[in-house]
Amino acid sequence: MPHAARYIGLMSGTSVDGVDGVLLRFDGPGEHAPLELLGSASVPMPQSLRAQWLELQHAGDNELHRAALAANALSRLYAEVVARLLESSGCSAEDIMAIGAHGQTVRHQPGAHDGIGYTLQLQNPALLAELTGVTVVADFRSRDVAAGGQGAPLVPRFHRALFGQSRSALAVLNLGGMANLSAWTAPEGALIGFDCGPANVLMDAWCQQHTGAPYDAQGSWARLGRVHAGLLASMKSDPYFDAPPPKSTGRDRFNRAWLQHHLERAGAGVTPVDVQATLLELTAQTCAEACRRHAPHAEALVVCGGGACNDRLMERLGHLLAPMPVRSSAEHGLPPQWVEAAAFAWLARQTIEGRPGNDPRVTGARGPRILGAIYPR
Structure with a gap:
């Protein structure tokens, strides 16, 4: 060979x-x-x-x-x-x-x-x-x-092969339709990885329904909204988020029917732009909490996938994980979309x-x- x-x-x-x-x-x-x-x-x-x-x-x-x-x-x-x-x-x-x-x-x-x-x-x-x-x-x-x-996920072993050549203990967050986290303590140290929950899948669907755009570019629409505390709490009560790994998920669980259920629980008065802001905050909080809980020794978080191009989401991750650096995979040699x-x-x-x-x-x-x-x- x-x-x-x-x-x-x-x-x-x-x-x-x-x-x-x-x-x-x-x-x-x-x-x-x-x-x-x-x-x-x-x-x-x-x-x-x-x-x-x-x-x-x-x-x-x-x-x-x-x-x-x-x-x-x-x-x-x-x-x-x-x-x-x-x-x-x-x-x-x-x-x-x-x-x-x-x-x-x-x-x-x-x-x-x-x-x-x-x-x-x-x-x-x-x-x-x-x-x-x-x-x-x-x-x-x-x-x-x-x-x-x-x-699933199958990418953690590749993440370590790609980003783990330094002596740093890193975590890698892939923000596609779903979010998945990979982390290790050293190039050959113990590897963990699992799906955190939804990343772009619900945000994209909601944005398309209410604006006609296929996705919320740079998170600019979500930036205009306010997080609805009741809706956020209802969504975060899903037992998937606290379940221990190994775990994986997809549209079978996190879909429009799931969102509609939580909208009904939250009651009237949630505007479309506030829903978008709350969906973004759901992704930011569940990913940050997964990182703190399962990768406490990570020296930095490397973000890839389409969500790495969402400026508002990256800002929220940076705020929630501070002082841990949150960086695009482009800074580590491979653009996030690839x-x-x-x-x-x-x-x-x-x-x-x-x-x-x-x-x-x-x-x-x-x-x-x-x-x-x-x-x-």
Whole structure:
């Protein structure tokens, strides 16, 4: 296996707003090999396809048919991102060792129902391999679930490989649709990681409903509102926030129906802009509390994901965690919008090279597992 190799990572997350892709070069052996970002690309999720994904979050007529066609459509979108990465970098399909493709999560219920449960990320990796001529690694989460784990989050091991080369004890907060925290005490020290709760998923949905914008850019709308104490207290009373790790979550729990329930409990008089401010404060407080409780020795918090571009959210995190520095991952070598896609390029490399991608201390699995299914070029 060559020590210098190129991998592509593709991510379409809980926000269902688009597909992010990166092309990475890894230099050297092992999971801590230095990496170089050779290219990045993003394409928006077509509104019709986004609507299909949101509908597939719930039971409905002809689900299997609709899911299969949505998976095909997503794989074509993935192939478009791959084509852009190859064109912009001057690479060919033969130059790429593998693509790590996450798929679109539509259900996440580990440990439920029969004691094993499931997590379901839809895509058609065989079609993606046909369209790109590149080996595809997909279905990363199900092996961890089969081993008794949550199947999520899978990024903490990558976070330590990427950001843990210094002697500093760091925490990393990914603010995508959901928020997840990773932390360690030293480069090879004990690793923790779990989903904190909602990050952008509720804020984005509320903003789109009331302003027409897909998200609250820089948190400028939330900045105009006032936090509603009753609504905040009601939302924070959800037992998920105090549950010990390992734990993971998604739209199965934190969705519009969940928000509506808490709005009804809070009573009348909550204006839309105040709801937005309160949702932002929910994310800030639950993430800060998770960091203080589970990563008390962290010397700094590194933030990635789309939420790192929300100035108001970053301000609140900085205030709540002071004097701990709160910094964007861009200050540590990788822009925040590309970190999660890079994680799946790294996970694909782990799979191809026969190394575990999970950490049982994070997911609760019975042990380390090589993750994913391989679809050769």
